[in-house]
Each structure stands twice: as structure tokens, then as C-alpha cells.
Amino acid sequence: xxxxxxxxxxxxxxxxxxxxxxxxxxxxxxxxxxxxxxxxxxxxxxxxxxxxxxxxxxxxxxxxxxxxxxxxxxxxxxxxxxxxxxxxxxxxxxxxxxxxxxxxxxxxxxxxxxxxxxxxxxxxxxxxxxxxxxxxxxxxxxxxxxxxxxxxxxxxxxxxxxxxxxxxxxxxxxxxxxxxxxxxxxxxxxxxxxxxxxxxxxxxxxxxxx
Numbered sequence: 261x262x263x264x265x266x267x268x269x270x271x272x273x274x275x276x277x278x279x280x281x282x283x284x285x286x287x288x289x290x291x292x293x294x295x296x297x298x299x300x301x302x303x304x305x306x307x308x309x310x311x312x313x314x315x316x317x318x319x320x321x322x323x324x325x326x327x328x329x330x331x332x333x334x335x336x337x338x339x340x341x342x343x344x345x346x347x348x349x350x351x352x353x354x355x356x357x358x359x360x361x362x363x364x365x366x367x368x369x370x371x372x373x374x375x376x377x378x379x380x381x382x383x384x385x386x387x388x389x390x391x392x393x394x395x396x397x398x399x400x401x402x403x404x405x406x407x408x409x410x411x412x413x414x415x416x417x418x419x420x421x422x423x424x425x426x427x428x429x430x431x432x433x434x435x436x437x438x439x440x441x442x443x444x445x446x447x448x449x450x451x452x453x454x455x456x457x458x459x460x461x462x463x464x465x466x467x468x469x470x
Contacts, residue, residue: 262343264384265459266354269392270424271414272399273444274451275352278392281452282459283350290463293342296352298330301337312411320366324376327358332380340384348463354386356431356439361413364427365420388462390455391432392444396421399444 267275276296283294298308307330310316311323318326331354342349355377363373396418403414432439442454 262345262347262349263388263463264339264343264349264351264386265462266351266356266386266389267392267455268353268356268360268389268428268439269444270394270396270399270421270428272396272402273392273394274402274448275392277448278390278452278455279350279352281448282455285452285456286348286350286459290348291346292348292350294350294352295334295338297334297354297357298327300334300339300351303337304330304334312413314410314412314415316412320362320368323366324358324362324368324373327362328376328380331355331358331377335381335384351386354389355381356389356391356428359431360424360427364430365416365423370427386438388459389435389439390458391428391439391441392451392455393425393428393432393441394444396425 267279269275279294283292286292297304298311299305307326311326311330339349339351355374358373358377359370362368363370400414400418400421403410432441440458442451442458444451446454
């Protein structure tokens with residue numbers, strides 16, 4: 261069985277860059293696969309377009325259900341087969357994103373979002389989660405500076421993004437053994453090194469216990 265490692269954080273926290281660099285580093289020693297949510301496979305990428313398009317104004321519960329649907333298909337079609345093959349799966353977002361964004365920031369509640377996602381993911385929870393912690397104002401400034409196309413979530417008011425971070429902070433406090441914090445207000449090189457240190461420590465422990 262492989263290892264399921266997820267990366268979480270607010271908009272502009274640098275997940276895409278860090279995952280790419282971590283993937284490159286780990287691939288020198290392990291069989292590794294990088295993927296993302298929502299997306300990663302054809303059906304989930306189509307759902308991603310619906311979710312992130314600024315043309316689509318949707319109900320919070322509809323949003324949560326679509327994320328869960330994309331997650332389910334991605335899990336069974338791509339993630340689980342890779343884990344069964346013994347790969348390390350690096351995933352940009354998973355269930356913690358739904359709890360932070362829809363559960364806390366949208367006001368549905370963490371329990372409500374968990375109920376939806378228990379049906380979608382059954383008992384599949386990440387082995388390790390790297391939380392790239394960042395002030396939301398810094399993250400949004402990065403997005404502006406990089407001239408990245410704004411999606412529907414980027415365009416939310418600052419209070420929404422602050423609530424997302426509050427949600428992540430609460431999750432990291434509730435699940436300290438799984439969710440490890442990395443300060444994302446550093447250079448990409450330093451963030452990558454910090455993330456790799458945590459991941460390698462986790463992998464080494466797994467080897468020593470086997």
C-alpha cells in the first residue's frame with residue numbers, strides 16, 4: 261500500500277509550486293504521483309470548470325456536493341489505484357479544503373460537510389497533510405502580482421478568505437498528528453525544504469515500523 265499525502269492552504273499559498281518541487285525530489289527515490297482537486301481526471305476537471313467559473317453563482321450546498329462528487333470520482337479512478345500500486349500520491353487539496361471553504365467559510369458547518377464527504381470518500385483519509393499556512397491578504401496579493409486568472413473563489417471578499425484560514429487553523433489543532441504546518445510566507449525553496457523534511461520523516465518512520 262502506498263502513502264496518501266495532501267497539501268492544503270488558502271489561495272496564493274503556493275501549493276502548486278511546492279507540490280511540483282516535492283514531487284521532483286521524491287521521484288528520485290520513490291514511485292510518486294502528483295494530482296489535484298477538483299480535477300485530476302476528465303470528469304472531475306469538467307466539474308472543476310463549473311465550480312471555479314465566475315459565470316456560475318451557486319448555492320453553498322450545491323458547491324459542497326459538486327466538490328464531493330469530483331472528489332469521489334478522482335479517488336476511485338486515480339488515487340486508490342495508485343495507492344494500491346504502492347505509489348506515494350501527492351494531492352493538491354482533499355477533504356480538509358471542503359471543511360475549511362464550504363464548512364467554515366460558507367457557513368454550512370464542518371459536520372454537514374463531513375456527512376457529505378463520508379459518503380464520497382468512505383474511510384479514506386490522508387496519511388499526512390501539509391498545511392501551507394499564510395495570511396490571506398498575502399496570498400491574494402501574490403495572485404494579483406502573478407497575474408493569475410482569478411477564479412470564483414479568488415474573487416470572494418477578504419472575510420471569506422480569513423474564515424478559510426480560521427477553518428484550516430482549527431483543523432490543524434484538531435488533527436495535529438496528521439496535519440503538519442509549514443510557514444508559507446517564505447521563499448518557495450524554503451517552503452519546499454520544510455515540507456520535504458516533514459514528509460521524509462514520516463516516510464522514514466513508516467520504513468522503521470515495517
